[in-house]
Amino acid sequence: MIIGVPKEIKNNENRVALTPGGAAELISQGHIVGVQHNAGIGSGFEDEEYANVGAEIIPTISEVYARAEMIIKVKEPIAEEYPLIKNGQLLFTYFHFASSKELTTAMLERKAVCMAYETVEKDDRTLPLLIPMSEVAGRMSVQEGAKYLEKPFGGRGVLLGGVAGVKPAHVLVLGGGVVGTQAAKMAAGLGANVTIADINLGRLRYLEDTLPPNVDTVYSSNHTIRQLIKEVDLIIGGVLIPGAKAPSLITRDMLSLMRKGTVMVDVAIDQGGCFETSVATTHENPIYIVDGIVHYCVANMPGAVPYTSTMALTNATLPYAAQLAALGWENAVRENIELRRGLNIVKGKVTHKGVADAFGLPLHTLT
Numbered sequence: 001m002i003i004g005v006p007k008e009i010k011n012n013e014n015r016v017a018l019t020p021g022g023a024a025e026l027i028s029q030g031h032i033v034g035v036q037h038n039a040g041i042g043s044g045f046e047d048e049e050y051a052n053v054g055a056e057i058i059p060t061i062s063e064v065y066a067r068a069e070m071i072i073k074v075k076e077p078i079a080e081e082y083p084l085i086k087n088g089q090l091l092f093t094y095f096h097f098a099s100s101k102e103l104t105t106a107m108l109e110r111k112a113v114c115m116a117y118e119t120v121e122k123d124d125r126t127l128p129l130l131i132p133m134s135e136v137a138g139r140m141s142v143q144e145g146a147k148y149l150e151k152p153f154g155g156r157g158v159l160l161g162g163v164a165g166v167k168p169a170h171v172l173v174l175g176g177g178v179v180g181t182q183a184a185k186m187a188a189g190l191g192a193n194v195t196i197a198d199i200n201l202g203r204l205r206y207l208e209d210t211l212p213p214n215v216d217t218v219y220s221s222n223h224t225i226r227q228l229i230k231e232v233d234l235i236i237g238g239v240l241i242p243g244a245k246a247p248s249l250i251t252r253d254m255l256s257l258m259r260k261g262t263v264m265v266d267v268a269i270d271q272g273g274c275f276e277t278s279v280a281t282t283h284e285n286p287i288y289i290v291d292g293i294v295h296y297c298v299a300n301m302p303g304a305v306p307y308t309s310t311m312a313l314t315n316a317t318l319p320y321a322a323q324l325a326a327l328g329w330e331n332a333v334r335e336n337i338e339l340r341r342g343l344n345i346v347k348g349k350v351t352h353k354g355v356a357d358a359f360g361l362p363l364h365t366l367t
Contacts, residue, residue, distance in 0.1 A: 179268075
């Protein structure tokens with residue numbers, strides 16, 4: 001199969017979908033890998049490193065799309081890329097369709113085959129291609145939140161870990177999944193007092209047993225959240241409904257309950273955000289303030305640490321990419337239920353319930 005790796009062109013996106021090592025593995029299996037010129041530069045990988053393992057360096061993004069049977073990316077295509085996508089071309093990337101009707105419509109019109117990293121799912125409900133970036137984003141959410149708690153950025157001027165004689169910050173983590181667990185670990189490690197909320201009692205029991213003693217677990221409800229936000233300094237939103245829009249756990253009216261300078265980090269922004277006042281931001285302009293509350297809603301947080309993120313992502317995606325390349329997407333999804341769950345759009349038809357529900361579109365079942 002001919003596999004194309006374009007350079008990411010989303011604002012401040014420095015990751016690349018495939019490391020030179022990943023390219024070498026696919027080439028060793030008999031596939032052709034074309035990498036756009038300087039696609040890996042933001043992650044610290046030079047064209048020479050790809051060329052040395054046998055990848056072809058392709059000058060432009062349009063040539064990458066024109067030649068490739070399968071496109072491997074990090075982020076969803078943006079408007080400039082829509083016209084480049086061919087009928088029946090396989091795109092393997094993060095899509096987060098439920099948060100963008102424009103993207104969904106464009107992919108339906110282009111009749112692409114869209115395999116979304118975030119909905120590839122194992123039988124135990126884990127999301128193997130979302131986990132590595134969720135780990136990165138969960139950990140980053142705390143270091144970014146700690147920074148924006150500083151007074152020059154509009155925060156309360158609170159040091160996360162406190163000092164002798166001064167209480168540490170109180171951090172509220174919404175969601176006990178991968179993002180929430182990693183955020184709680186980081187915040188606790190920096191000395192903050194942490195409360196993690198979830199609606200899964202089994203998960204809360206697990207977290208109670210495994211997280212440090214400065215982390216408390218609570219069952220999440222609207223009433224509980226309204227009580228907690230009066231006292232916290234930093235809120236991390238990490239809830240996820242695979243393939244669907246995130247629920248709004250903090251509404252606009254709740255902002256009036258918080259202390260001015262409280263910081264909210266919405267890690268769920270890729271799926272529409274879990275705060276009603278969330279609007280996607282970029283690394284260039286990461287924050288805005290509503291009613292005195294600092295909002296950090298960067299939609300590609302792991303893009304700020306591209307070397308770590310690219311390595312972690314390739315480690316996870318490579319086995320699936322190899323299977324798609326070896327068998328073709330139709331045979332691959334017949335053999336691998338995890339990949340079948342990853343299909344969101346196939347040649348003009350929505351095949352994932354979360355996407356269909358988000359926009360009231362008909363759901364088609366693959367035969």
